[in-house]
Amino acid sequence: MKPREIRRYILTDHAFLRHMLDELDQQAFRVLEGREDELSALRECGLSFHAKFAEHLAFEDRFLAPALRAAGGAGVEHAKHLAEDHREQRELLNYILSDLSDRSRPARVVADELRSLVELILDDMAHEEIGIINGSVLRDPDLRPRPPHTVSNSTPTTGP
Numbered sequence: 240m241k242p243r244e245i246r247r248y249i250l251t252d253h254a255f256l257r258h259m260l261d262e263l264d265q266q267a268f269r270v271l272e273g274r275e276d277e278l279s280a281l282r283e284c285g286l287s288f289h290a291k292f293a294e295h296l297a298f299e300d301r302f303l304a305p306a307l308r309a310a311g312g313a314g315v316e317h318a319k320h321l322a323e324d325h326r327e328q329r330e331l332l333n334y335i336l337s338d339l340s341d342r343s344r345p346a347r348v349v350a351d352e353l354r355s356l357v358e359l360i361l362d363d364m365a366h367e368e369i370g371i372i373n374g375s376v377l378r379d380p381d382l383r384p385r386p387p388h389t390v391s392n393s394t395p396t397t398g399p
């Protein structure tokens with residue numbers, strides 16, 4: 240996979256994940272409003288998000304991390320940050336998974352924790368896009384600004 244394809248795939252995945260997070264947040268909000276009958280739907284939303292996000296992390300580990308390392312320089316640093324972020328996110332996901340399967344936990348606590356998860360993951364994705372995905376490492380050379388000495392193919396303009 241070329242860097243630009245990896246970048247496009249990840250951005251599409253992020254858009255889908257944001258959509259899932261929005262649904263999860265709305266579902267958690269319903270439970271917090273006192274609609275405890277919505278708790279099982281919230282659990283389902285949480286589990287779907289868990290599965291999709293685990294898949295997303297696996298994709299980034301398999302394709303993004305090697306592409307960053309192969310780029311060298313800043314890419315190597317980005318790959319280290321990526322590995323650290325993913326380690327923390329997996330810990331968080333494991334915690335959420337145990338939270339969702341623990342039937343003894345009060346609905347409000349589960350809903351509160353899921354809303355915090357939504358905020359954290361949204362924040363992480365935004366940072367990942369700014370710091371890694373939209374950085375120069377994954378962009379094709381033809382997408383980078385041309386150096387000033389590049390000869391243009393257009394007809395030269397004549398002076399006044």
Ligand SMILES: [Fe+2]
Pocket residue numbers: 296299321324325367
């Ligand atoms: Fe990531």
Ligand SMILES: [Fe+2]
Pocket residue numbers: 249253295299364367
């Ligand atoms: Fe990501």
